[in-house]
Amino acid sequence: MRFDVRPTDRTAVPASSMFSVPIHDITMTRFRYGVEVDLRNFDSDAGNILVLTTIRGRTRHATGTYDETELGAGQTFVADCSRVDYRLDADPDHLQLNLTIPHRFLSDLALQWWGYVPDERLWSHQCAVGGPDSAWLALLDYATRTASTAPDAVAAGRIGHNLQEMLAAHLLDEWARSAGIDLTGPAPVAAPGYVRLAVQYIDEHAKDLPTVTETASAVGVSVRALNGAFKKYVGTSPRAYLVEQRLRGVRRSLSAGSPSVSSAAHEWGYVNMGVFAAAYRRRFGENPSETLRRARTG
Numbered sequence: 001m002r003f004d005v006r007p008t009d010r011t012a013v014p015a016s017s018m019f020s021v022p023i024h025d026i027t028m029t030r031f032r033y034g035v036e037v038d039l040r041n042f043d044s045d046a047g048n049i050l051v052l053t054t055i056r057g058r059t060r061h062a063t064g065t066y067d068e069t070e071l072g073a074g075q076t077f078v079a080d081c082s083r084v085d086y087r088l089d090a091d092p093d094h095l096q097l098n099l100t101i102p103h104r105f106l107s108d109l110a111l112q113w114w115g116y117v118p119d120e121r122l123w124s125h126q127c128a129v130g131g132p133d134s135a136w137l138a139l140l141d142y143a144t145r146t147a148s149t150a151p152d153a154v155a156a157g158r159i160g161h162n163l164q165e166m167l168a169a170h171l172l173d174e175w176a177r178s179a180g181i182d183l184t185g186p187a188p189v190a191a192p193g194y195v196r197l198a199v200q201y202i203d204e205h206a207k208d209l210p211t212v213t214e215t216a217s218a219v220g221v222s223v224r225a226l227n228g229a230f231k232k233y234v235g236t237s238p239r240a241y242l243v244e245q246r247l248r249g250v251r252r253s254l255s256a257g258s259p260s261v262s263s264a265a266h267e268w269g270y271v272n273m274g275v276f277a278a279a280y281r282r283r284f285g286e287n288p289s290e291t292l293r294r295a296r297t298g
Contacts, residue, residue: 001046001081001100002285008036008089020294021147022155022255024164025248027100028147030055033090040087046285047082049101051171053130053140057094062087063126074132076140078175083123097140101168104236104244109168111234112199114183116191118176125179129171139170155295156256191233194219198226198238206245209269212238246270247283254291261288 007014015034020027042050052061053076060068061077063084071077079086082103090096107117130136143163147154154160176183197219202210210218215238216226230238246268253264262273265288270276280288 001048002043003039004041005033005037005039007033008038012036012092021151022160022252022295023143023147023167024154024156024160024252025102025105026164026167028143029098029100030096030144031098032095034092036090036092037094038087038089042081042086043285044082044085047103049078049080049082049103049106050086051099051101052077052079052088053097053099053137055095055097057091059091059094059096060089061126061128069126069128071128074130074134074137075128076130076136077126077128078171079126080123083120084126086126097144099167099171101171102248105164105248106168106172107235108199109165110172110183111191112196113169113172115196117233117235118181118183122176122179122181125175127175127178129174129178136170136174139166143167152256156252192229194221194226195229195233198230199234199241202238202242203245206242206249207268209246210242243279244283247280250276250280250288251284251291254288255295257295258292261292264288264292 012035014037016032017034018029018031020029022028042048052059054071054073056073058070058072059077060070061079062068063079063086068089069077080103103123111117130140146159146163150157150159154163173183198215201215201218212223212226216223219226221229226238230236230241234241236244249268250264250270253267254261258264258267261277265273265276277288284291
């Protein structure tokens with residue numbers, strides 16, 4: 001995700017370091033700039049949620065016109081950059097552990113676990129979660145240790161799939177409680193069971209490129225009913241949802257060190273590499289070759 005960063009002191013010389021590792025659809029990044037910095041203009045079109053944990057130093061977070069929230073070591077700030085205008089200031093001695101989570105992944109998980117997608121009360125809510133000695137911080141510690149010892153399994157294996165679900169579910173629970181939303185209570189508008197089954201069917205058969213007709217048949221409804229329900233409860237069409245899952249799948253393969261861009265694309269059913277590369281660039285803000293290069297160089 002693209003953003004602007006500048007030193008607060010224009011004469012300061014940055015001493016930055018950054019390390020990223022994919023946890024399936026989530027990107028975990030540990031970084032520091034070595035000087036006081038101001039970060040803003042995060043790309044809203046990338047559709048990402050930032051979960052920013054301060055490991056050392058002090059950081060200040062704000063969205064829109066809201067007052068700044070200052071955090072110290074062990075505290076986490078959550079902002080959906082697809083919904084709010086987020087900015088960050090950090091002290092010279094800061095050290096950050098950030099999770100970049102696709103908005104679509106969290107909304108899909110909410111639908112699968114709780115039967116509905118939360119409304120804008122959640123996504124537009126800015127808040128701090130966790131804190132020293134919290135369960136959230138312990139989970140982050142577990143995630144970093146697992147990622148450092150088994151990066152390949154975390155990037156694309158079952159371990160990574162389970163780990164990203166634990167992180168996302170815990171985050172949704174804390175975020176929702178801060179926003180005054182009870183995810184376990186009666187859903188405002190619960191999605192029909194066939195919608196959840198269709199989501200599961202597409203997830204499991206994305207490499208096979210199931211048509212909308214095939215998906216509708218698999219869950220026992222008409223194409224018209226499935227299209228309408230997807231638009232109402234998932235916020236997109238079955239076809240667009242399939243495209244998203246395929247692009248995510250390619251990104252996971254590339255992040256795990258696929259032999260080549262073309263092999264990763266072909267694995268997920270892409271034949272025209274020009275069309276694929278353009279779609280990948282629009283979705284992730286970089287060329288697929290850049291993702292693969294970063295995976296190989298660490």
